[in-house]
Amino acid sequence: MRTDLAKRYQRCIKANSLKSSKRRDLIFEHIINTTDHFTVDQLYQRMLTVDPSIGIATVYRTIRLLVDCGILMEHTFGEKRGFFEVVAADRQHHDHLICTSCGRIIEFQNNVIEAAQQQIGQQYHFSIESHKLEIYGTCQQCQQQISKNPMSADQ
Amino acid sequence: MRTDLAKRYQRCIKANSLKSSKRRDLIFEHIINTTDHFTVDQLYQRMLTVDPSIGIATVYRTIRLLVDCGILMEHTFGEKRGFFEVVAADRQHHDHLICTSCGRIIEFQNNVIEAAQQQIGQQYHFSIESHKLEIYGTCQQCQQQISKNPMSADQ
DNA sequence: ATTCGTGCAAATGCTTTGCACCCAC
DNA sequence: GTGGGTGCAAAGCATTTGCACGAAT
Numbered sequence A, B: 001m002r003t004d005l006a007k008r009y010q011r012c013i014k015a016n017s018l019k020s021s022k023r024r025d026l027i028f029e030h031i032i033n034t035t036d037h038f039t040v041d042q043l044y045q046r047m048l049t050v051d052p053s054i055g056i057a058t059v060y061r062t063i064r065l066l067v068d069c070g071i072l073m074e075h076t077f078g079e080k081r082g083f084f085e086v087v088a089a090d091r092q093h094h095d096h097l098i099c100t101s102c103g104r105i106i107e108f109q110n111n112v113i114e115a116a117q118q119q120i121g122q123q124y125h126f127s128i129e130s131h132k133l134e135i136y137g138t139c140q141q142c143q144q145q146i147s148k149n150p151m152s153a154d155q
Numbered sequence C: 001a002t003t004c005g006t007g008c009a010a011a012t013g014c015t016t017t018g019c020a021c022c023c024a025c
Numbered sequence D: 001g002t003g004g005g006t007g008c009a010a011a012g013c014a015t016t017t018g019c020a021c022g023a024a025t
Helices: A003-015 A022-032 A040-050 A056-069 A111-123 A140-148 B003-015 B022-032 B040-050 B056-069 B111-123 B140-148
Strands: A072-075 A083-086 A095-099 A105-108 A127-138 B072-075 B083-086 B095-099 B105-108 B127-138
Touching (some): A003 A022, A003 A056, A022 A040, A022 A056, A040 A056, A127 A140, A127 B111, B056 B072, B127 B140
Parallel strands (some): B095 B127
Antiparallel strands (some): A095 A105, B072 B083
């Protein structure tokens, strides 16, 4: 299943002449079983329940490592703090709808947009490595909420 | 030309029961004549040459006001610090190509992508307010640079 | 007069780093 | 034994905020 990630992780450890370590492996194991988006602090809180003596510096260091390996990707979603998600070979590339009312994040995948980007790359002689498309608006639930109770629309 | 922005600025001042002020107007004037993307500090440095006693807090406060008015838009472009650009009615919505080698930012506009997003909105019953598409890669100049001098590709 | 604007410096919040000690090979 | 790993606390950095004073209506 996630052997590709494990291999990439091992390669990354070697490539940077790092060692294997209990804490780092623990964080990696936890992350690859994660399907949602998380902040550094959320991951730290989760790790604390497994290993109460873990420090937040280790979480920061490991996340940075995994981002550099291409195992994690960072999004800002219009916030100051970063959100991280696993980039796996067995998952299609996807983009995000972000509800500005409740913060919900919905993933979607669209081939038309992917293809159009390739064309843009060619047009500008730009060699594309990656992209992020973030669509902001109101999700279905929040639209219903607002139409029921228009006074509490914001804040 | 930019009367629409001036009007929106005036409306925003009134709507928030603020007063007119020399410094705020100065920053607004400067910003609407700006065509590129700038950080808070870059704007602060520019304002210092016009008004050496201006404080960076005023620049932060004014930028926040203009973002709230919809006159400025913030992008992160994969960096920690925000970049700001003017959102004018006389400019088409556009997205960005960001060169990860030299930091150059290229604007582009693509109707296929805009249309596809509308369709995604309908599909997910999501009411779209705005979006940001950022494409990361290497610009033409940097590709040539790298092919000439492969050893200095990064850092 | 009252209310808002502003510079300054302190505070904040997230992230990184230096250091001493720990562990794996 | 050597070199990386880690917690802790301090440092960094961008940004926000409290406050006293100045400016606009």
